[in-house]
Every structure is written in structure tokens, then in C-alpha cells.
Amino acid sequence: MDFSFGAEDEELRARARAWLTGHLVGPYAQAVGLGGPGSEHEGVGARRDWERELGRGGWIGQGWQEEGYGNRRLSLTGQVVWAEEYAALRAPARVGHIGENLLAPTLIAYGSREQKDRHLPAIARGEELWCQGYSEPGAGSDLAGVRTTAVRDGADGLLRVTGQKIWTSLAREADWCFVLARTEAGSRRHRGLSFLLVRMDQPGRVEVRPIRQMSGTAEFNEVFFDGAVAQEVVGGEGNGWAVAMGLLALERGVSTLVQQIGFAAELERVVKAYAASGAPDPVLRERLVRQWAELRTMRWNALRTLGGAAGDPGAPSVAKLLWGGWHRRLGELAVQVRGAAASAGPGLWAQGDPYELGLDEEQRLFLFTRADTIYGGSDEIQRNIIAERVLGLPKEPR
CATH class of the missing domain: 1.10.540.10 (Acyl-CoA dehydrogenase/oxidase, N-terminal domain)
Known part of the structure; x- marks a missing residue:
């Protein structure tokens, strides 16, 4: 090509x-x-x-x-x-x-x-921001386990949402949240779900709690809905699973290429640290070369997918498996290149707040990338999708 x-x-x-x-x-x-x-x-x-x-x-x-x-x-x-x-x-x-x-x-x-x-x-216009209300405690990669409910109010006929979402990025900044909730009483798994649009500024009915991480930051949040009004239903009540899956298929597109540019900058920083170490290690050198080659391959695969394989149901899962594992290995390399200094270093254990670490870029990269093969759909889920929807293998017994 x-x-x-x-x-x-x-x-x-x-x-x-x-x-x-x-x-x-x-x-x-x-x-x-x-x-x-x-x-x-x-x-x-x-x-x-x-x-x-x-x-x-x-x-x-x-x-x-x-x-x-x-x-x-x-x-x-x-x-x-x-x-x-x-x-x-x-x-x-x-x-x-x-x-x-x-x-x-x-x-x-x-x-x-x-x-x-x-x-x-x-x-x-860049005027209204959104967050995603999918994951819940006990329903992360297995999204069909959603327990948040939305019930019609007998007085005004409005759908009122009750439940908890977790790992919600930008929830404190968002004006709206699209929420996957169960609108059919007694329904299980993929049935009875609806895709709802919910305003975040509903005092007493929507509460956002930041999730504090050991890095001291709180980019993720818990969101609690207590009778919050759902202004709109997308795709009709009970069709939420099809809408939600359609959305996830859109998640890995051009943005994958943007992500890879950031990866290239991180790899360049690790390579420079290796070159400055003054102690060449042939094993680390070979791994760095492999990381570079794999990044180039990911780029070509992303361009190929965008150019004609976008309808392949396994393409998003392949992309996630590729970059998730690659980025985690880069995090490991970043601290291995640093050697013993990576386990301590200036300010690693910050004074004051016991939950805040004074991390440098390589240490933060290592810790953050441990989650890359979990969030956004774990590797296990991605492999199941490829096995069942692409290769036609039998589904796992439940």
C-alpha cells in the first residue's frame, strides 16, 4: 500500500x-x-x-x-x-x-x-463538553453487567437515573454525560438497556467524586446519579446495547495515529536516556530497536485500517491490543534504562501528603502504563471479541 x-x-x-x-x-x-x-x-x-x-x-x-x-x-x-x-x-x-x-x-x-x-x-463550537457513563463497579470491561437504572416517573413521565458510574474522565468539567442504563425492569445482560443523555448540572441528583491516585492526581471520577433526569434517549428505549457498541467501534480511528505521535516522543526520550547512560547494554538496545519497529508497524496498520478495513469488527480490538502492550513495555523500558535510580530518585517520596509521589516523567510513564492493557477494554475482552466475532470460535460458557 x-x-x-x-x-x-x-x-x-x-x-x-x-x-x-x-x-x-x-x-x-x-x-x-x-x-x-x-x-x-x-x-x-x-x-x-x-x-x-x-x-x-x-x-x-x-x-x-x-x-x-x-x-x-x-x-x-x-x-x-x-x-x-x-x-x-x-x-x-x-x-x-x-x-x-x-x-x-x-x-x-x-x-x-x-x-x-x-x-x-x-x-x-467547543461550548459543551461531554463525559462517558459506561463503566460501573463490577461492570467495566464486561459492560453488559450494567446495574444503573432509569425509571419513568409516574408524575411527570421523565426517565430518572439512579446508580453509579466509575473511571469517568473529565466528569468535573463536562456539561453532559451519555449514560448506559437499564430501563427495563428485570432485564439481564444486553437486553433492556438504553443510551441516555443526562445533564451534569443537577444539584443533589448528580454528584462527582474524584478518585485520588498515588501520583497525587485525580483524572478519573466516580459519578453518582440519584433520580437525575435523562433529557433524551438515543436510538429508542431498549436499544442501548446496539448504540453503545456502535459508539465503541468509533473509539479507535484517527485518534490512534495522534496517540502514536505522543508514543514516538516518549520513545525518543527513553532512547536519549539510554544513549546518555554511558553503559551500553545490548539487550536493552535490542528492545529499544524492537519498540521503534513495532511503533512503525502500528502506524502502518492504523493507516491500513482507516483506508479500507474500518468495517472489520476486529480492527478496533487489534489496535487496542497492539498499543496497550507496546506502551506498557515502553514504561518498563523507561525505568530499566535508568537502572537503580528509577526506584528512588529525587522527590520520589514527596514530603507532606503520604499519597503523593514526586514522580519524574519516566517513573510516571511506568506507573501509568501498567493500566494500558486494562482500561478501555482489557486485553482479555479484546481477544474474546476477535475470537468470537472474527474467527467464529465458540463463545465462552457463562
């Missing part, structure tokens, strides 16, 4: 780079490099303003199948070009990516015209 970009794409690359360079100034310059997995607490205010700046430039919603909502549509390769330039310039991590890349395409596929007209313009 030809993985090069055409003249039109390179022209777009120049325009995108010029726009980003011209707008990453003033307060936005201070937010360069802030945010992202493990660092969502950084510069939230500036990043929210930056979201509106992107909206004014028409850069939100490039991949939507519909236009006319204030978004500019780009070809698939154009989206890749924009994403690569955005990552290369270390523009602030997006606080609106859940609304743009998950909720919006789901509304386009399953929502009503009224729902699209209500929500897509606000997302395209």
Missing part, C-alpha cells in the same frame, strides 16, 4: 501548521503540552478556552458524516494530516474529544434530527 500523502494533503498540512502556530500564543502557549492521559488535571481552564478557539476556526467535527453544524469536513487523509500537525506542535490535549469523536458520530448514526440539531452545533 502507498502510505504517502498527496499534494492536496500537504497543502492542508501547511495551512494547519500555520493556523496552529498563529493561535498557540498568549495563554494558549502556556497550555502547550498540557493534558492527556495521566495529566487531565493540567490547565483545564485554558484548554476549555482553547476548545472554543478550535470551534471558531471550524476545526471541530472534521470527520462527521454530516456538515452544516459549524464544522469543516475533511477527507480521511486530511483528518490524519491535521491530527499529526496538532500532535507534533504539542497543542493542548482536547477536553472536547469525547463529545466530538464519540457522542457526535453516535448521534449522526442513531440520533433524531432534533438531537443532532440540538447537540452538534454546541460541540462544534
Whole structure:
């Protein structure tokens, strides 16, 4: 396959780079490099303003199948070009990516015209932020175990949501949450679920509690719903599983390539640390070369998938298995290259708060990447999907 970009794409690359360079100034310059997995607490205010700046430039919603909502549509390769330039310039991590890349395409596929007209313009302007209400205690990778319920109120006929969600990124910043809840009493597993849109600003009915991590940060949250009103149902009551699975199929697309640019920067930092160590180790060197080769392979696989294999039900799972394992191995390499110094180092055990570690970049990379093969669908779940939906193997007995 030809993985090069055409003249039109390179022209777009120049325009995108010029726009980003011209707008990453003033307060936005201070937010360069802030945010992202493990660092969502950084510069939230500036990043929210930056979201509106992107909206004014028409850069939100490039991949939507519909236009006319204030978004500019780009070809698939154009989206890749924009994403690569955005990552290369270390523009602030997006606080609106859940609304743009998950909720919006789901509304386009399953929502009503009224729902699209209500929500897509606000997302395209960068004005309304979303979070995802899927995982629960006891229902993480096994999403069919959802126990949060939504019951029609006899007085006003509104759906009222009660239950708990966990590991919810950006819940404190979000204006809305899309929630998978059980709307059919007595239903089990995939049946009786609905995909609901719930406003977060319902005092006394929606409570967000940060989950404190040993790094001292709290990018994840618990969300408690106590009779919260669900304003809308997407795809009809009882069809939530199909909508939820449709959304997850959208989760690994162009964003995979953006992620890999960040991975390349992390790998470069580890390679420089190895070169500066002054004690060449042929085993570590071979592993670093393997990491580089695997990263290149992941890029080609992502481009191949975007170019024609997007309908493959196993493609998202393959991508998750590839990057999750790769990133965890990089975290291990980062501390092994450092040697004994990685287990201590200046400020590892910070003074004051006993739960806060004074971590440097390599130590944080190692600890955070331990979760890469678990969150977003564990490796075991991804292998089951490939086995059952692609290879046609028998399902696991339950």
C-alpha cells in the first residue's frame, strides 16, 4: 500500500501548521503540552478556552458524516494530516474529544434530527463538553453487567437515573454525560438497556467524586446519579446495547495515529536516556530497536485500517491490543534504562501528603502504563471479541 500523502494533503498540512502556530500564543502557549492521559488535571481552564478557539476556526467535527453544524469536513487523509500537525506542535490535549469523536458520530448514526440539531452545533463550537457513563463497579470491561437504572416517573413521565458510574474522565468539567442504563425492569445482560443523555448540572441528583491516585492526581471520577433526569434517549428505549457498541467501534480511528505521535516522543526520550547512560547494554538496545519497529508497524496498520478495513469488527480490538502492550513495555523500558535510580530518585517520596509521589516523567510513564492493557477494554475482552466475532470460535460458557 502507498502510505504517502498527496499534494492536496500537504497543502492542508501547511495551512494547519500555520493556523496552529498563529493561535498557540498568549495563554494558549502556556497550555502547550498540557493534558492527556495521566495529566487531565493540567490547565483545564485554558484548554476549555482553547476548545472554543478550535470551534471558531471550524476545526471541530472534521470527520462527521454530516456538515452544516459549524464544522469543516475533511477527507480521511486530511483528518490524519491535521491530527499529526496538532500532535507534533504539542497543542493542548482536547477536553472536547469525547463529545466530538464519540457522542457526535453516535448521534449522526442513531440520533433524531432534533438531537443532532440540538447537540452538534454546541460541540462544534467547543461550548459543551461531554463525559462517558459506561463503566460501573463490577461492570467495566464486561459492560453488559450494567446495574444503573432509569425509571419513568409516574408524575411527570421523565426517565430518572439512579446508580453509579466509575473511571469517568473529565466528569468535573463536562456539561453532559451519555449514560448506559437499564430501563427495563428485570432485564439481564444486553437486553433492556438504553443510551441516555443526562445533564451534569443537577444539584443533589448528580454528584462527582474524584478518585485520588498515588501520583497525587485525580483524572478519573466516580459519578453518582440519584433520580437525575435523562433529557433524551438515543436510538429508542431498549436499544442501548446496539448504540453503545456502535459508539465503541468509533473509539479507535484517527485518534490512534495522534496517540502514536505522543508514543514516538516518549520513545525518543527513553532512547536519549539510554544513549546518555554511558553503559551500553545490548539487550536493552535490542528492545529499544524492537519498540521503534513495532511503533512503525502500528502506524502502518492504523493507516491500513482507516483506508479500507474500518468495517472489520476486529480492527478496533487489534489496535487496542497492539498499543496497550507496546506502551506498557515502553514504561518498563523507561525505568530499566535508568537502572537503580528509577526506584528512588529525587522527590520520589514527596514530603507532606503520604499519597503523593514526586514522580519524574519516566517513573510516571511506568506507573501509568501498567493500566494500558486494562482500561478501555482489557486485553482479555479484546481477544474474546476477535475470537468470537472474527474467527467464529465458540463463545465462552457463562
